[in-house]
Amino acid sequence: MNAIIKTLAPATEIFPLADLYLSTLNPRQEHDSEGIALMADSLVACGLMQNLGGLRDEDGRIGIVYGGRRLAALRLAVERRPDLAFVPVRIAPDAETALAWATAENTAREALHPADEIRAYGRMAETGAGISAIAAAFAVTEAHVRRRLKLATLPGPVLDALRAGEISYGHATLFTLCNDEVRALSVLDELRGRQMSEHGLRQLLQSGSIRPTDRRVRFVTLEAYEAAGGAVTRDLFSQDVFVEDAGLLDDLFAAKLAEAAEAAQAEGWKWAETYTEGSIGYYQLEESDFARLYPEEGELTEDETNEYDELAQLAEAEALDEAETERLAELQDMLDGGYTEGQRALSGVMVYVNGQGVLSRAEGLVLPEDKPAAIEAGFLRASVHATRDTGDDEEVSDAPKSPYSGALVQDMKAVRLAAVQTALLAKPELVLDLLAFGLSMASGVSTTVFDLTPGRPTNRPTKTEGLVENDRLNHPPAAHEAWSRPELKVDDLAEAFRSFSTKGKKTRNAAITEGIARTLPYGAGGGEFFALIEADSGASIRKVWTPTAENFFNRVSGGYLDDLFSDLLDLSGTDLRLKGFRAKKKADKAASMERLFSDAEYQAVQGVTADQKARIDAWVPDCL
Structure with a gap:
């Protein structure tokens, strides 16, 4: 289209109407039927006043490149005026000139509909015309042509729907996200006659597609997926990319994860398995039958400790040279310690990919059948709280060697009790049910649900930082303090009762709730019963306690x-x-x-x- 159009005067010839057809070079492929009918009436009355322009094809027929509306009107008018069956047509000497005519004729008139533009640009591109040539021919910017050409490969029914006003231009652009024509047309049918946002349409077209942010894609990498023949869809109007073959992605993911498991087992672990579902944290391990070993911490000599401290200070000041950096890393490895050969021989590793697509491992996991050997080796401890019968006269623990001191465990029990007692304050009906149950024969003759004595169960840890204490629980002082604090002694019980009873049922019920809640001991009625109270009251340790450096x-x-x-x-x-x-x-x-x-x-x-x-x-x- 950059070549100079020939200036020789083109010939005008007369052709039978039957030998004329609308050329694909003509941008206007759709015409308003009502407008064509009116033009036909004009032709019947006045005849053809302006010639058509066309290009002769290999069969001798003429493709009309401008005057398409007149051609359509002539086919209607000829039924009433047979003399219109022979039409004067200006013949272009070559395709290049014909394309220039088509462009000039149509751009000088009203703007093309976007659907007509898309098809016209697409036909020109198919003939080899470049972006700049198409832009020059239609007197538009190259960026405009590029945007329209992105839609040129859409299924015909989508462009038809755009031309008919059934969908918006924004809707049409979203159909470029779907490479599956069957699905695209199915969604198009669902869209017709409905008010749907572009976001809603995007969701329909992308259902089943996987973004590159998916942990599987991050782990496998998009490059490896495409190298394996995986199909992707790229949003032509943004930078979004979508993975289409979930089955292939899962296969690549599983294969790469299996390789990582093999590499892990080669490190000396008794076993290594893959976990494909996602991250493995404390909660997943707690719900499993695994026990967990912890790495042995390393120790530094006094000289090594001093050296470590000096290098750490230099590191904070970003003043380490290469040798010092390596030495600090060496000391850190010594300090970190790790799993011993013996621990690895009795435990395994679960390999998984976390939410960010990073290969991760849960190490030191002991299978149920290996727990006796781990206890015998001193890696796990026996526990009176979690044992099972082995069939012999010994009990085997399911509990790992605890990383928690006895004092810390007791503090956490106090925090848990405080959480349950606090929750009970908001559940007076549950408290009264528990009280009635505890005082009735329904709980058994010797069952103790509450400690209804002047003493109070410990609901206060030794480290109170991070604990939200509730004044209504009124944690009591030590017994000897009662003698030195007048407000804790009642000399006249009768007078105290009269004063209390005049305050009404609301005060009475609140006092019962608070008093009974305070008497609930840790593990009341056995672990399962206490857990039931904890669940029914909606108690949560984190509602009353936040771990800090001091308390945990x-x-x-x-x-x-x-x-x-x-x-x-x-x-x-x-x-x-x-x-x-x-x-x-x-x-x-x-x-x-x-x-x-x-x-x-x-x-x-x-x-x-x-x-x-x-x-x-x-x-x-x-x-x-």
Whole structure:
């Protein structure tokens, strides 16, 4: 189209109407039937006053490149005026000139409908015309041509619907997201006659498609998926890409994960398996039959500790050279310790891919059949709270060697009791049901549901930081304090009762609720019964307690904190965040964990997602 159009005067010839047809070079392929009928009336009355323009084809027939509406009107008018059966046509000397005529004739008139534009640009592109040539021919920008050409490969019915006003141009662009013509036409049928947002249409067209942010795609990589022959759809109007072959993606995902499991088992673990469903955290492990071993922490000599501290200070100042960096990493590895050969021989590893598509592992998992050997080797401890009968005269524990001290466990029991008692304050009917049950024969002769004595069960941990105490539970002082605090002694019970009874039923019921709630001891009526009260009251430890460095994190090992930080944030062993966390001193780790649980700014810096935030907000230690 950049060549100069020939200036020789084209010949005008007379052709039978039957030898004329609408050329594909003519941009206007659709005509208003009412307008054509009116033009036919004009031709009958006045005859043809303006010639048509056309190009002779190989069969000698003439393709009309301008005057298409007149051609359509002539076919109607000839029934009333037979002399119109022979038509004067201006013949173009070549296709290039014909295309120029078609363009000039039609762009000088009213703007083409977008559907006609799309088809016209597409036909020109098929003949080899470039973007610049099409833009020059239609007097539009190249960007405009590119946008229209993106729609040129849409199924014909979609463009027909656009031409008929059944869908908007925005709707039409969304059909480029679907490579499946059958599905596209099915969605088009569903769209007809309905008011549907572009967002709703996008959802319909993309159902079943997978985004590159999917953890499977991130792990396999989009490049590897496409190299394996996987189909993708690229949104021509944005940067979005969609993976179409879920089956192939799953196969590639499983194969790559299996390779990672083989590599893990080669490290000396007794077994290695894959977990394809998603992340494995504390909650999944708690619900399984696995026991879990913890890595043995390493120890540094006094000289190594001093060296470590000096290098850590240089690292914070970003003043380490290459040799010092390597030495710090070596000392950190020594300090981190790890799983021993013996631990690996009795436990395994579960390989999975976290929500960010990063390969991760849950290590030190002990199968039920390996627990006796792990106990004998000293890796697990026997527990009176979780045992099973082996058929012999010995009991085997399902509990791992606990990372929690006895004092920490007792504090967590007090926190749990405080959570249940606090929840009961809002459940007076449940409290009265429990009281009636405990006082009736329905609970059995010797069952103790409440401790109805002057003493009170311990619902206050030794470390009260992070605990939201409820004044209504009125935690009692030590017994000897009652003698030195007048407000805790009643000299005239009769007078006290008269005063109390005049306050009405609301005060009485509140006092019963508070008093009975205070007397509920930890583990009342056995573990299952206490758990039932806990569930029915809607109690939650995290409603009354938030872990802090003082009340929890400083009281567990550094290795435990490493595992917890990794699990909560779905981190792999190579993640820089985890490496930075492991490089900290124990006190700094505890402080960072406190911030992770309570500091929104720190959570943002760590890239905490909504799912991870929910996990952090719900987390409680597995020591109860």
